[in-house]
Amino acid sequence: MKTKTHFAFFDEGSKKEIRRATLKAVAIPGYQVPFAxxxxxxxxxxxxxxxxxxxSLIGKNDVLKVIDQGADESVNAVSIKKLVQHTTGVxxxxxxxxxxxxxxxxxxxxxxxxxxxxxxxQVPNPEPLRKVDARExxxxxxxxxxxxxxxxxxxxEQIMRYGKMTTGAAHPVYVNGRYVMAPSPIxxxxxPKMHQSEALILLGAGREKKIYAVPPYxxxxxxxxxxxxxxxxxxxxxQCHLCGATEVFLDELIDPDSCERTYQCNDTSHCxxxxxxxxxxxxxxxxx
Amino acid sequence: MGYxxxxxxxxxxxxxxxxLKYERLKGEEVLEIKTILAxxxxxxxxVMSEASLYAPFxxxxxxxxxxxxxxxxxxxxxxxxxxxxxHYYSLPVDTExxxxxxxxxxxxxxxxxxxxxxxxxxYTHRLLDFELIEENTDANHxxxxxxxxxxxxxxxxxxxxxxxxxxxxxxxxxxxxxxxxEDNDPPKDVTKESIQFPTTRSERLQVLxxxxxxxxxxxxxxxxxxxGQVHPTIGEVRVGNVPIHVQHPYENNNDEENAFYIxxxxxxxxxxFVPVHVKKDNKEELEFEIGYGISYGQNETxxxxxxxxxxxxxxxxxxxxxxxxxxxxxxxxxxEATGFISHLKLPHYVTFQSKLDSIRQVKKGAETGEN
Amino acid sequence: xxxxPILRVRNLEKQFGQGCxxxxxxxxxxxxxxxxxxxxxxxxxxxxxxxxxxxEVLGIVGESGSGKSTMLQGLYFDAEITGGEVYIxxxxxxxxxxxxxxxxxxxxxxxxxxxxxxxxxVHGLKMKFSSVGNIAxxxxxxxxxxxxxxxxxxxxxxxxxxxxxxxxxxxxxxxxGGMQQRVQIAKALSNNPPxxxxxxxxxxxxxxxxxxxxxxxxxxxRDLHISMIVxxxxxxxxxxxxxxxxxxxxxxIIEKGLTDQILEDPQHEYTQQLVYSLL
Numbered sequence: 001m002k003t004k005t006h007f008a009f010f011d012e013g014s015k016k017e018i019r020r021a022t023l024k025a026v027a028i029p030g031y032q033v034p035f036a037x038x039x040x041x042x043x044x045x046x047x048x049x050x051x052x053x054x055x056s057l058i059g060k061n062d063v064l065k066v067i068d069q070g071a072d073e074s075v076n077a078v079s080i081k082k083l084v085q086h087t088t089g090v091x092x093x094x095x096x097x098x099x100x101x102x103x104x105x106x107x108x109x110x111x112x113x114x115x116x117x118x119x120x121x122q123v124p125n126p127e128p129l130r131k132v133d134a135r136e137x138x139x140x141x142x143x144x145x146x147x148x149x150x151x152x153x154x155x156x157e158q159i160m161r162y163g164k165m166t167t168g169a170a171h172p173v174y175v176n177g178r179y180v181m182a183p184s185p186i187x188x189x190x191x192p193k194m195h196q197s198e199a200l201i202l203l204g205a206g207r208e209k210k211i212y213a214v215p216p217y218x219x220x221x222x223x224x225x226x227x228x229x230x231x232x233x234x235x236x237x238x239q240c241h242l243c244g245a246t247e248v249f250l251d252e253l254i255d256p257d258s259c260e261r262t263y264q265c266n267d268t269s270h271c272x273x274x275x276x277x278x279x280x281x282x283x284x285x286x287x288x
Numbered sequence: 289m290g291y292x293x294x295x296x297x298x299x300x301x302x303x304x305x306x307x308l309k310y311e312r313l314k315g316e317e318v319l320e321i322k323t324i325l326a327x328x329x330x331x332x333x334x335v336m337s338e339a340s341l342y343a344p345f346x347x348x349x350x351x352x353x354x355x356x357x358x359x360x361x362x363x364x365x366x367x368x369x370x371x372x373x374x375h376y377y378s379l380p381v382d383t384e385x386x387x388x389x390x391x392x393x394x395x396x397x398x399x400x401x402x403x404x405x406x407x408x409x410x411y412t413h414r415l416l417d418f419e420l421i422e423e424n425t426d427a428n429h430x431x432x433x434x435x436x437x438x439x440x441x442x443x444x445x446x447x448x449x450x451x452x453x454x455x456x457x458x459x460x461x462x463x464x465x466x467x468x469x470e471d472n473d474p475p476k477d478v479t480k481e482s483i484q485f486p487t488t489r490s491e492r493l494q495v496l497x498x499x500x501x502x503x504x505x506x507x508x509x510x511x512x513x514x515x516g517q518v519h520p521t522i523g524e525v526r527v528g529n530v531p532i533h534v535q536h537p538y539e540n541n542n543d544e545e546n547a548f549y550i551x552x553x554x555x556x557x558x559x560x561f562v563p564v565h566v567k568k569d570n571k572e573e574l575e576f577e578i579g580y581g582i583s584y585g586q587n588e589t590x591x592x593x594x595x596x597x598x599x600x601x602x603x604x605x606x607x608x609x610x611x612x613x614x615x616x617x618x619x620x621x622x623x624e625a626t627g628f629i630s631h632l633k634l635p636h637y638v639t640f641q642s643k644l645d646s647i648r649q650v651k652k653g654a655e656t657g658e659n
Numbered sequence: 660x661x662x663x664p665i666l667r668v669r670n671l672e673k674q675f676g677q678g679c680x681x682x683x684x685x686x687x688x689x690x691x692x693x694x695x696x697x698x699x700x701x702x703x704x705x706x707x708x709x710x711x712x713x714x715e716v717l718g719i720v721g722e723s724g725s726g727k728s729t730m731l732q733g734l735y736f737d738a739e740i741t742g743g744e745v746y747i748x749x750x751x752x753x754x755x756x757x758x759x760x761x762x763x764x765x766x767x768x769x770x771x772x773x774x775x776x777x778x779x780x781v782h783g784l785k786m787k788f789s790s791v792g793n794i795a796x797x798x799x800x801x802x803x804x805x806x807x808x809x810x811x812x813x814x815x816x817x818x819x820x821x822x823x824x825x826x827x828x829x830x831x832x833x834x835x836g837g838m839q840q841r842v843q844i845a846k847a848l849s850n851n852p853p854x855x856x857x858x859x860x861x862x863x864x865x866x867x868x869x870x871x872x873x874x875x876x877x878x879x880x881r882d883l884h885i886s887m888i889v890x891x892x893x894x895x896x897x898x899x900x901x902x903x904x905x906x907x908x909x910x911x912i913i914e915k916g917l918t919d920q921i922l923e924d925p926q927h928e929y930t931q932q933l934v935y936s937l938l
Contacts, residue, residue, distance in 0.1 A: 146763060152799045159806055160789055160791055161789070226805045
């Protein structure tokens with residue numbers, strides 16, 4: 001009764017089907033392509049959309065990096081990596097530079113991605129208009145008719161009420177000037193990284209059964225008003241207490257003893273690489 | 289200050305999985321698959337139904353592996369199913385050819401073919417049977433021999449296998465139901481193509497029959513109680529085995545005689561009668577329509593609730609969510625619902641930090657008197 | 660009036676039902692009012708044609724079921740129209756039958772060229788959004804991306820319709836019927852539409868509130884020279900607002916002309932009844 005799993009878990013028919021949806025997504029930037037999302041060995045809502053994309057794309061020569069909320073060693077990232085490696089045997093890496101496929105939940109790495117890399121983002125809620133209307137039938141029409149006044153109105157109401165746009169992660173973006181897209185819940189800090197990205201960005205929502213894409217060198221513009229422009233999270237005056245980085249997305253930590261607030265790179269591999277190169281520099285200096 | 293928020297995931301997972309195994313084994317008892325198959329009939333049926341994979345042995349294995357967790361067992365089965373290529377669709381099953389074990393109608397006392405109570409909990413008194421604590425195989429064996437002898441005595445009189453006509457045919461003959469041509473178009477397979485709204489009935493029935501038993505029951509109940517417009521009478525509930533046939537994949541012979549028999553499955557089928565208003569030749573009339581429910585195994589409550597929801601979705605009604613196909617179909621799947629609820633346990637540090645930033649900015653704005 | 664009409668409506672038809680051999684032919688059919696007793700099809704709007712000229716207020720009066728509101732919903736694309744042609748004198752849609760445009764183009768017309776005030780504010784307002792947000796919606800839909808100017812314009816309009824600015828961030832569901840109606844009017848006016856539709860806007864309001872809403876419409880018309888179509892079952896409303904009027908019965912136009920003329924000398928029997936009941 002024992003069975004051996006196929007390379008990259010899926011049968012080839014399933015992979016082709018997912019790749020067809022992916023190609024369509026690339027052809028229509030920002031448009032949510034429905035696909036017959038498979039049940040995966042990990043739970044719906046835990047990255048099955050991203051995982052299906054990764055498994056449909058991965059070949060024996062690929063090098064995979066998986067991050068969850070910025071961290072390579074987060075339990076769910078580890079769990080996903082284990083599954084992919086178990087069914088493919090591809091090498092894993094924590095280095096952003098070395099990876100050919102990077103699957104990520106809620107972050108885009110700090111290091112700019114290159115044209116030979118693919119970023120796969122896990123998406124819980126792909127529909128940026130869900131708050132405008134709960135019904136898929138209606139939101140689909142709005143996209144078709146280029147009717148995004150609802151999305152803008154929500155932002156306008158926030159400004160009226162609070163004096164600012166109060167979106168957290170998943171601030172909606174215009175892709176290629178046409179479709180409004182939920183950039184998966186990446187922090188606003190990462191939205192600008194999508195604009196004119198050298199790497200292909202694929203977004204997969206397993207439970208909601210949608211695939212969409214930002215092809216390389218595509219315009220991605222966060223929604224914002226002329227006089228109330230889009231702004232990213234501010235870490236003004238703060239830096240990573242480990243590597244000293246500024247201009248990166250920082251995690252806020254509370255020291256359990258002193259109750260002091262410190263900041264630290266959210267992108268753990270970026271932080272470690274900075275620490276390593278610093279160390280190398282120091283070693284070199286002391287030699288000289 | 290060497291504290292790093294997220295590290296050691298690999299080790300943590302390994303330890304957790306080990307611990308899980310320990311929890312399953314520490315009682316030092318081995319539950320045999322055959323024991324589950326022999327004694328946990330309803331559980332096996334429910335897992336197969338929600339997993340939408342008819343495989344009693346695998347369902348029993350899933351139950352064992354999941355330590356009895358329903359959602360986990362269904363999940364295991366679904367994940368297994370998606371590794372299997374789908375080669376064939378069976379021919380439509382005619383449930384009149386069912387080998388009926390149980391069949392009741394709430395509509396008529398005297399249905400053609402008669403009522404057949406069969407095995408049901410319906411009329412047991414729900415008192416804990418403490419004698420089961422001391423159950424022993426010898427006594428069970430003796431009971432079985434006696435029972436079989438009794439059956440054999442009855443069997444001597446009735447030799448013919450009896451097929452039961454559908455109750456609805458009886459009403460059709462009276463003109464209370466419309467005749468519809470059989471729709472034997474291949475169904476839109478919801479596992480191969482995600483559903484788009486508005487849906488076809490074949491898509492709705494597939495999603496409903498795969499639905500989580502509790503969710504389907506709760507929504508059917510809500511509709512029946514008042515948050516809906518469907519008030520059915522059960523025309524017929526039948527439980528039994530039906531044969532499954534497939535056609536030869538290459539021979540272009542549509543003769544059903546040449547179809548291959550590949551086995552039989554046990555199902556529960558429900559046809560509910562729902563009165564509806566129809567306008568015919570400009571006259572208002574009351575007619576019956578059928579709410580259809582079907583489920584793998586014996587799963588009567590779910591099948592009945594499904595028949596209510598089927599009719600609800602056939603007749604959209606803005607006021608009630610039970611009549612809204614997006615509301616019903618997108619929220620009753622066990623794997624989707626449990627997956628998304630449980631994903632809240634994943635870290636949300638980044639998204640939370642982002643929201644925190646927004647709130648702080650608003651507060652800062654308010655303090656400095658902006659706006 | 661030798662100007663070009665801003666809105667030309669030709670042979671508008673709206674039916675509910677499939678029709679049958681008894682009623683399909685326009686010439687030979689015999690209907691009970693607007694209803695085919697053989698198949699139950701309702702001919703709600705039948706062969707309605709008229710022009711609306713720049714800056715004029717056209718009244719459409721008739722009893723409930725006369726087809727006047729159905730026609731207005733059709734013009735505003737809220738409901739499909741069965742047949743006929745509608746032309747708007749605007750460079751974007753010149754010489755195009757707007758009923759045949761794509762839904763995206765129709766939305767353009769609704770956002771830029773039309774304003775609508777419904778009898779029931781629920782249809783025209785988002786009750787859970789602020790009043791200022793409601794007015795902003797239409798400006799945003801028409802491409803407005805500057806919060807300050809949207810807010811300023813909203814304030815001007817709210818003042819125009821006499822809503823105190825301190826209440827602009829409140830949701831209209833907290834407002835009285837008359838206030839909701841005034842917010843709706845402000846919203847409909849937000850993009851300076853050349854054409855404004857008003858559907859039974861004072862029905863259901865208290866008499867004193869009715870008077871203030873009618874005053875407001877009159878004043879807006881004087882200030883902005885918007886062309887308006889005012890639909891009402893109430894001849895008094897029509898008398899107060901409309902320069903020219905159309906009387907509809909069972910889906911067809913039975914009389915049209917200057918409002919004063921119709922009131923002085925009604926020709927059709929039904930119009931006569933209507934006018935006498937006013938006195």
